[in-house]
Amino acid sequence: MGLVMELLVCGGIAGLLVHCLKTRGKEYAARIFGIGYVMGLVMENSGVIQGSYTEWGYVLYFPGSLVPVVTQLGWILVSYVTMSMAEVIFKAWPSLNKHLVVAAIITSLIATCWDVVLDPFQVYFGNWVWTAGAWGPRGFGWLGIPIINWLAWFFCIFGWALCTYWIDKKEAWSPKKRVGMQAVAVFLTALILVAGVELSFVVLEGTWVPIWNPPVIPPGHPWYP
Amino acid sequence: MPFWIYVAVTASFFAAEVALGLYSYLPSVLFPLFWIVIYVVARVKIARKKQAEVA
Numbered sequence: 001m002g003l004v005m006e007l008l009v010c011g012g013i014a015g016l017l018v019h020c021l022k023t024r025g026k027e028y029a030a031r032i033f034g035i036g037y038v039m040g041l042v043m044e045n046s047g048v049i050q051g052s053y054t055e056w057g058y059v060l061y062f063p064g065s066l067v068p069v070v071t072q073l074g075w076i077l078v079s080y081v082t083m084s085m086a087e088v089i090f091k092a093w094p095s096l097n098k099h100l101v102v103a104a105i106i107t108s109l110i111a112t113c114w115d116v117v118l119d120p121f122q123v124y125f126g127n128w129v130w131t132a133g134a135w136g137p138r139g140f141g142w143l144g145i146p147i148i149n150w151l152a153w154f155f156c157i158f159g160w161a162l163c164t165y166w167i168d169k170k171e172a173w174s175p176k177k178r179v180g181m182q183a184v185a186v187f188l189t190a191l192i193l194v195a196g197v198e199l200s201f202v203v204l205e206g207t208w209v210p211i212w213n214p215p216v217i218p219p220g221h222p223w224y225p
Numbered sequence: 226m227p228f229w230i231y232v233a234v235t236a237s238f239f240a241a242e243v244a245l246g247l248y249s250y251l252p253s254v255l256f257p258l259f260w261i262v263i264y265v266v267a268r269v270k271i272a273r274k275k276q277a278e279v280a
Contacts (some may be wrong), residue, residue, distance in 0.1 A: 082231075092266070093267075114235065116257070121242070215241045
């Protein structure tokens with residue numbers, strides 16, 4: 001991805017931040033954009049540390065980070081856009097929003113379906129490279145993307161949306177408590193993500209699950225022994 | 226605005242796939258398109274409900 005494209009994405013996120021501040025206020029912006037960035041940082045870096053993929057085809061990186069600025073910020077964009085869309089859908093069909101789990105599933109499906117377009121293209125251009133460790137023995141995947149990617153997207157946004165919607169309903173809480181609980185949601189999301197992906201692999205691949213397999217660090221990676 | 230970002234990103238990736246001749250990638254656009262249609266239907270339903278309330 002070129003510098004221009006990366007700056008365009010950053011500009012889009014800045015526009016969304018202004019939109020969020022105007023329509024929902026500072027507290028929600030702090031939760032989705034501030035804590036959301038931490039969520040993106042944890043999720044993106046953990047995939048590289050685990051050895052599933054590398055993201056070297058970018059220009060802007062924070063020092064010490066294994067993933068570019070734009071993919072960490074991308075999680076803010078994805079979560080804010082999909083939760084906003086889901087809200088409109090829930091307004092039209094309020095029964096979908098009765099149960100938090102159903103609401104979170106719909107939100108994560110909107111996000112995962114979006115990624116079906118985004119991911120293959122990034123892989124085609126070599127921005128994201130899936131390593132051998134990301135593919136199970138049966139090689140489930142589509143358009144050059146291993147199934148772990150779709151599962152991770154689904155469970156990550158599912159966990160994040162579930163926690164966010166739950167905090168949204170706690171109207172008696174102070175703004176500080178809601179922001180603090182959103183920070184806790186990062187760890188809950190990580191737990192849901194790991195549990196969901198690993199259990200899915202047990203169903204798909206039997207005894208082979210990514211967490212039991214050592215990371216495959218490719219030559220040229222900063223951590224290559 | 227969030228919805229239009231969803232549409233714009235999907236449309237630009239679709240256009241790029243066509244331009245580059247990546248025809249095997251084209252069916253992938255059906256996934257976000259499904260949610261775009263659902264969203265538009267939801268908007269129409271909300272607008273009709275508001276109109277009915279005013280009337």
